[in-house]
Amino acid sequence: MNNLKTKLLDLLLVIPPGSEIVYLDYPVYSNIGDLLIFEGAERFFSDNDINIVERFSLKEASALSRRRIGDRVLVLQGGGNFGDLYPWHQAFREHVVRSFPGNRVVLLPQTIHFSNDREAKRAGKVFREHRDLHIFVRDERSQAFASTELSHNRENVRLMPDMAHWLYGHIRSSVVAENAARGTLWLMRGDKERLGESNSLEGFHPEYDFIGDWRDIRSPSNVLMEHVMAKYHRAAGVMPFRPFKPWKTYIPFVRSQIDASVDFFSKFERIVTSRLHGHILGALLDKHITLFDNSYGKNRGYYDCWTKSVRNVTFAE
Incomplete structure (x- = not known):
């Protein structure tokens, strides 16, 4: 388990210590799995000297603005809602990518699943247009899809375990x-x-x-x-x-x-x-x-x- 926790340190390649970030799409609902992801991310950034200056949930999407975001790194919650099974979260993710083309955008480890090929191609076009998008994925199938359909640069797609693994040693x-x-x-x-x-x-x-x-x-x-x-x-x-x-x-x-x-x-x-x-x-x-x-x-x-x-x-x- 400690090996899986250590693999999360690769995030520091795109969000180095000392960075200021805005955390987006944190879960305001009682799926304990998503809360574990959120808490793992919170602890990871705190432990690695990364300052979360602001946080916005999906329910606050309309409050996002250039004035509030500035040039900070935008970090989106990981999990298993990337695709067409959970359209509200996917729409928010696409809104962020479209609205902040000049910011670095980082997607924490996700599993990607589309049941509709047309929807997958439409979403792919949105993500490929962002030039500083970094996608972390939790499995090889998601990695293959993201590398070919979501990113203009395959090197910006990385395989990584779930953020909840950072809680190893924190919870007993x-x-x-x-x-x-x-x-x-x-x-x-x-x-x-x-x-x-x-x-x-x-x-x-x-x-x-x-x-x-x-x-x-x-x-x-x-x-x-x-x-x-x-x-x-x-x-x-x-x-x-x-x-x-x-x-x-x-x-x-x-x-x-x-x-x-x-x-x-x-x-x-x-x-x-x-x-x-x-x-x-x-x-x-x-x-x-x-x-x-x-x-x-x-x-x-x-x-x-x-x-x-x-x-x-x-x-x-």
């Missing part, structure tokens, strides 16, 4: 829960990326196992706070000036959600999951992990690239 299992750990957490996708898992529950023990998705492990108070934070960010996005910065309140909430997820994972000896970050968080906590694929091969591609050699991680064929 709850000692109390770990000492009493038993059973299996079955964290299975219930959204548009779900792949049929009809045989994946063999060995399920209802008395000490748990089955659900990220949304099922949230507390009612976190669900309420998520709605409050979403409204807070939308309000910031429509104001003609910026009297408050919602990320200052939001980041502590993100960390509390991650802490709660770590405590929950710590209760179990084994993780069976079709969530990419279910398996990454499990690996960070040194759990026994069985990884199932998602609907288009994202998890398989990531496993083959990065976690195949990680102790205790296996892929369900």
Whole structure:
């Protein structure tokens, strides 16, 4: 796991220490995987003397302006929403690339997937027009696509593991829960990326196992706070000036959600999951992990690239 963390230092080739950056598209929703990416990026930049001078979520897209951005490096959140499955995030990404042709733009590690070839070609034209765009990708299929379709310079496309790996050594299992750990957490996708898992529950023990998705492990108070934070960010996005910065309140909430997820994972000896970050968080906590694929091969591609050699991680064929 430490090797995967170290590979993230290649980011310093395009965002050197001492840089000032603006972080874009941070997640104002309760997908713990995306929150782990965000927290990993936050810690990476802090640990490497990179100053995040401003942050804008998707809900604040209309607040972006040349006056607020200046000539700083624009850094976009990584993850698995590059493509046509999540059009709002893709549209925001394309808006940034079009609107700031003179700024360096860096896409943190992404998995790329288009189900529509025409949409892929249209998006490719947008990205190829930017002359200082640097794309980090999480698997070889995404690397091949980005190198030929998204960048005018193949050297600006680099293979890199997920930003959540920077959390290795920062987060640890709850000692109390770990000492009493038993059973299996079955964290299975219930959204548009779900792949049929009809045989994946063999060995399920209802008395000490748990089955659900990220949304099922949230507390009612976190669900309420998520709605409050979403409204807070939308309000910031429509104001003609910026009297408050919602990320200052939001980041502590993100960390509390991650802490709660770590405590929950710590209760179990084994993780069976079709969530990419279910398996990454499990690996960070040194759990026994069985990884199932998602609907288009994202998890398989990531496993083959990065976690195949990680102790205790296996892929369900």
